[in-house]
Amino acid sequence: MSNGNTPPxxxxxxxxxxxxxTPDGGGGGTLTALCQKIDGSWVQSTLKYDVANCNGVLTYGGC
Structure with missing residues (x-):
């Protein structure tokens, strides 16, 4: 198990x-990074990260 701040x-x-x-305190969080594009330039990107257990099935984005 991660320490809560380790990027997935x-x-x-x-x-x-x-x-x-950045954990949100509810099991998810926000993933932020500087991401390289195909042309070699860099852009800041953010993703809401939320993996849930929906009746025994792992899902992305909640149930």
């Missing part, structure tokens, strides 16, 4: 910098 794993980490996961 994923291939995005290969082309992202300054990755920060």
């Amino acid at each position: 794993p994923g291939s995005y980490q290969q082309t992202s910098q300054n990755v920060v996961f």
